[in-house]
Amino acid sequence: MAPTPPELSLVTTTADSSALFSVRRLNRLAEALSCRTYLEIGVFKGETFLDVNVANRVGVDPEFSFAWSSHHGKDGIQLHQCPSDTFFGSIDPATTYDLIFVDGCIILSKLIAISCMHCVTVIPAR
Numbered sequence: 001m002a003p004t005p006p007e008l009s010l011v012t013t014t015a016d017s018s019a020l021f022s023v024r025r026l027n028r029l030a031e032a033l034s035c036r037t038y039l040e041i042g043v044f045k046g047e048t049f050l051d052v053n054v055a056n057r058v059g060v061d062p063e064f065s066f067a068w069s070s071h072h073g074k075d076g077i078q079l080h081q082c083p084s085d086t087f088f089g090s091i092d093p094a095t096t097y098d099l100i101f102v103d104g105c106i107i108l109s110k111l112i113a114i115s116c117m118h119c120v121t122v123i124p125a126r
C-alpha cells in the first residue's frame with residue numbers, strides 16, 4: 001500500500017463519512033491546502049460539486065443534469081454550460097484555481113496543459 005502523504009496525514013477533518021468518496025477526498029485536500037478556489041470539469045448532477053467546501057466554486061459541463069441555473073451566481077458558485085475547451089478558451093490564461101477536479105471527457109495532453117496553466121492541485125478522473 002502506498003504511504004499517505006505526510007502533509008495530509010496531519011490533517012483532521014469533520015467530514016461526513018456518509019458523503020461520496022469524491023467529496024470526502026476533495027474536502028480533505030481543500031482543508032489541508034486552505035483552498036479558496038475550486039474548478040470541477042464534468043459536474044453532471046452536482047453531487048460532488050455542491051458539497052465541496054470551498055468559497056469560490058466554478059463548474060463546467062456541456063449538459064448539466066440538475067437545475068444548475070438556480071445555483072449559478074449564488075454562494076460563490078459559477079456554472080458554465082459548455083465543453084471544457086470552450087470554457088478554457090473564454091478565461092484569462094493567467095487564471096488559476098487552488099484545486100481542480102477533472103471528471104469529464106478529457107484527453108491526457110489537455111489535462112497536463114490545464115494542470116500547468118491553471119491549477120495548484122489536480123484530482124484526475126476516476
Ligand SMILES: C[S@@+](CC[C@H](N)C(=O)[O-])C[C@H]1O[C@@H](n2cnc3c(N)ncnc32)[C@H](O)[C@@H]1O
Pocket residue numbers: 022040041042043044045046047048049060061062063064082083084085103104105106
Ligand atoms: C462522471 S460525470 C461527472 C460526475 C461529477 N463530477 C460527480 O462527481 O458527481 C461526467 C460529466 O462530464 C461531462 N462532460 C463530458 N464531456 C465534457 C467536456 N468536454 N467538458 C466538460 N464536461 C464534460 C458529462 O456531461 C458528464 O456530466
